[in-house]
C-alpha cells in the first residue's frame with residue numbers, strides 16, 4: 001500500500017494506470033490519451049494493443065496524428081517511423097527510440113505502465 005496524504009493516494013509511476021476502454025480504440029488507427037500528465041498513443045493491431053509515447057524524438061512531433069504502415073507509426077512532420085511494438089525508431093530523421101509502455105487488459109479497461 002502506498003502512502004496516503006490528505007486523503008489523496010500517491011500513485012507509484014510504476015503501477016498500471018487506466019488509459020481508456022478497449023471500445024474507444026479503432027483497430028489500425030492510433031489514438032492519443034493523457035495518462036498521468038503524459039500523452040501516449042494506443043494502437044490496436046493484429047489483436048494486440050500497443051502503447052508508445054506520443055513523442056517523436058526527432059523534433060517533438062506528436063505521433064498520434066500519424067498514419068500506420070504495418071507495425072510502424074509515421075511521424076506526420078518529417079516522416080520518421082517508430083515500431084509501435086517497442087518504440088524503436090526504424091526510419092530517419094529520428095535516431096532515438098521513443099518510450100514504449102506495458103499494456104494489460106482488465107476486462108474491457110486498458111491499463112498501461114509508464115516507462116521513462
Ligand code: FES
Pocket residue numbers: 056057058059060061075076077078079080093094
Ligand atoms: S518531428 Fe517527427 S520526423 Fe521530425
